[in-house]
Amino acid sequence: MASTDAQVSCSGMSGIWILKQENCTVMVSPSAFFRAHSLEITSGAEMAQTNTVGFVGAGKMATAMAKGFIESGLFHSSNTFASCPANWDSSEIQEAGVTVYDENAQVAEKVNILILAVKPDVVKEVLQELSATIAKRNLLVISVAAGVAIESMEKALEKPARIIRVMPNTPALYPGYGACVFCPNSICTSEDAALAEKMFSSLGFCSQIDEKLIDAVTGLSGSGPAYVFTFIEALSDGGVKMGLPRDLSTKLAAQTVLGAAKMVTASGTHPAVLRDAVASPGGTTIHGLHALEQGGLRNAVINAVEAATKRSTEMGKGK
Numbered sequence: 443m444a445s446t447d448a449q450v451s452c453s454g455m456s457g458i459w460i461l462k463q464e465n466c467t468v469m470v471s472p473s474a475f476f477r478a479h480s481l482e483i484t485s486g487a488e489m490a491q492t493n494t495v496g497f498v499g500a501g502k503m504a505t506a507m508a509k510g511f512i513e514s515g516l517f518h519s520s521n522t523f524a525s526c527p528a529n530w531d532s533s534e535i536q537e538a539g540v541t542v543y544d545e546n547a548q549v550a551e552k553v554n555i556l557i558l559a560v561k562p563d564v565v566k567e568v569l570q571e572l573s574a575t576i577a578k579r580n581l582l583v584i585s586v587a588a589g590v591a592i593e594s595m596e597k598a599l600e601k602p603a604r605i606i607r608v609m610p611n612t613p614a615l616y617p618g619y620g621a622c623v624f625c626p627n628s629i630c631t632s633e634d635a636a637l638a639e640k641m642f643s644s645l646g647f648c649s650q651i652d653e654k655l656i657d658a659v660t661g662l663s664g665s666g667p668a669y670v671f672t673f674i675e676a677l678s679d680g681g682v683k684m685g686l687p688r689d690l691s692t693k694l695a696a697q698t699v700l701g702a703a704k705m706v707t708a709s710g711t712h713p714a715v716l717r718d719a720v721a722s723p724g725g726t727t728i729h730g731l732h733a734l735e736q737g738g739l740r741n742a743v744i745n746a747v748e749a750a751t752k753r754s755t756e757m758g759k760g761k
């Protein structure tokens with residue numbers, strides 16, 4: 443059984459886990475499962491107890507990550523903190539169980555992992571503000587800011603620090619559905635990289651990449667949820683135009699995108715092959731596909747990724 447495809451119902455590291463996959467149900471002890479799949483037994487439970495995480499910025503991306511980390515069991519809400527100016531609304535992240543402070547230093551003093559989740563143009567100011575605390579407490583700094591290069595973050599600090607640049611996306615709100623890449627700086631240890639992998643894998647797909655690829659990732663999966671929401675809305679509009687009620691149309695559109703994505707990820711088959719399997723000769727789908735080609739859908743999507751990638755690169759140059 444492939445462990446990645448199995449549904450695991452479990453509670454903690456004790457007792458028996460029930461693994462289900464299609465026609466097969468297996469009961470194993472957690473330690474036997476971890477040994478059989480060469481996994482570290484310390485994964486979630488120990489991390490939740492030993493690590494404290496703080497978000498500087500309590501907006502959309504911080505909230506998505508915080509909810510995802512807590513929901514996946516990787517961090518206890520009691521070990522999860524955030525800061526943002528008092529006049530900003532932080533009710534959503536607080537509802538997830540995160541304690542929010544007005545001062546960034548209050549968070550930096552409490553945690554061992556500091557995630558910068560402020561807008562890109564605020565990153566330098568925050569690093570300068572927290573520079574002494576980051577050095578004194580040897581914090582692992584993780585930035586999710588689009589277009590902010592590791593080198594510029596290193597320059598903003600008085601002393602060298604372990605920095606990891608990450609590009610997540612908002613579906614991380616639902617563990618398993620996020621898409622994320624990370625690049626550690628040169629002084630990060632292999633343990634730091636392993637920690638980042640563990641954290642962001644708990645939210646979904648996660649891969650370590652070379653920093654030179656991160657602008658393209660930003661243009662694809664960082665911004666990508668917005669393109670897909672637009673597609674879902676358009677699909678739903680099409681249904682409404684053809685007489686479906688809005689609610690039904692949106693549910694069908696979203697589930698169709700979810701199901702098609704599942705087919706790509708689960709089968710590893712090229713999307714063009716899967717598309718061909720839907721299109722019967724002379725049937726409905728090929729007529730629909732022809733209309734999409736006439737509308738330039740693929741051209742528009744490629745242009746969107748290119749434009750967002752270029753914008754991420756420009757932001758890195760301070761434009």
Ligand SMILES: NC(=O)C1=CN([C@@H]2O[C@H](COP(=O)(O)OP(=O)(O)OC[C@H]3O[C@@H](n4cnc5c(N)ncnc54)[C@H](O)[C@@H]3O)[C@@H](O)[C@H]2O)C=CC1
Pocket residue numbers: 498499500501502503504525526527530546558559560561562564568586587588609610611612664665
């Ligand atoms: N929203 C998205 O889909 C994604 C966003 N990102 C990155 O995440 C970062 C945050 O973006 P969002 O969450 O969308 O923005 P947002 O506007 O929702 O959140 C920004 C937060 O920063 C806080 N803030 C402003 N000045 C501050 C300061 N001096 N100290 C502490 N907190 C301060 C605000 O109160 C707010 O809570 C950005 O750098 C963005 O590039 C990355 C991937 C996806």
Ligand SMILES: O=C(O)[C@@H]1CCC=N1
Pocket residue numbers: 588660664665
């Ligand atoms: O639009 C933005 O700048 C951010 C970065 C990636 C997604 N949203």
